[in-house]
Amino acid sequence: MSKTPQAIRGTQDIFGPDAEAFAFVVETFERVRKLYRFRRVEMPVFEKTEVFSRAIGETTDVVSKEMYSFEDRGGDSLTLRPEFTAGIARAYLSNGWQQHAPLKVATHGPLFRYERPQKGRYRQFHQIDAEIIGAAEPQADVELLAMADQLLKELGIDGVTLYLNTLGDGDSREAWRAALVEHFRAVKDELSEDSQERLEKNPLRILDSKDRRDQRFVADAPKIDQFLSGDARAFFDAVTSGLDAAGVKWTRAESLVRGLDYYRHTAFEFIPDEGSEAASKLGSQSTILGGGRYDGLMESLGGAPTPAVGWAAGIERLAMLVGDRVEPKADVIVVVENDDLIDSAIAAIARIRAGGHPAELMATGSPRKRFDKAVKAGANKIVAFDMRDGAEHVRIKADDEETASLVKLLG
């Protein structure tokens, strides 16, 4: 038994270039979110278990086997949030945020899912999230997708395609689902074991099965388009024409479905193109940003029918795609080459930092090697304190203009 405790499986200690990439994703999201006028919200990390079980659906994998649920000291069943949407919906209802509708909100933070860890999949992971609540218009879907598209562009991520589908309204979705069950039940024995199970729990999922045995029957499976009501079709057409107008490229994916029960109408995922650099960085975790419309969710939490759309993206997955970000170098390094001058150096670096320059003090280790360490650290401005002829001597290594401004700063 080793004496130092190990980190919990599936958690990460993010440091160095990885932490810089993580911060870059969050900072870029914050900037883009303001561009689209989404308001910032902070949400609890845990909720009553029923918030998730009712909103997401009892039969989903997330609820039935991936939640971190526990009883608190008062005997209530609580759950560490496995996603943002259900908690935001609960907050919308319990705080009377209807008065702000249509409400555009954004947040980010940790989520928890008890899954087998893999590259790009963790038990504590982090998402950025954007929601528009109380907006029934297809323009809301368009705005949300335009924001996602711009975010990915500003992160410098390319080789990614937006796949778009509609699940229709509640009636369309149910009719389609029933037809799918009928279609696949006829050939049940020839389906993969996984899909035979999906037939009962989540028949839509059979459509994106990777198993060859299933794919034979997927090709001629009923299409959602056959079941779309006139309104549902008009809604989807409005979304796609809005995307075209916004300059957002998209691809129709008829078999794209979402795992959670609450989705209606628009469903979408941003997925790296096969064979692209992005795809190889992500391994088998292909979706980097996904979401859709969830008009039925509020009712499952006891609220009035409320239309809403949202998406979430995994920060770790995005960070893998933006690549290593170098930690910024110090603007100025103050080197103490003689320990008697430490106080002079402390006074100097205080002024430099007050002047707005990121600065580092180099005053440990062999005095003779400190200057070399400063040079090696890559600072372009170095202020060195040393004794020369029995008196304090300050040397500045920088170009002339910078030297002048440093001299002024140091008085």
Next chain:
RNA sequence: GCGAUCGUAGCUCAGUUGGUUAGAGCGCCGGUUUGUGGUACCGGAGGUCGGGGGUUCGAGACCCCUCGAUCGCCCCA
């Protein structure tokens, strides 16, 4: 939850069919050298070989268990 591969200094790795005191490079610390500079040389610290058990005269290596990482399935962001 299922299947597979892998765990040796801080990092990247070597370590012969099982055989003395487990090594190298980089990094770190110290000394000398250089002295408007990222040099060179010398020295040092740092490993219960992921953890536990077993086989053996002897295990870093072989076997079992366990923990973790990675890859695929499932699921998802």
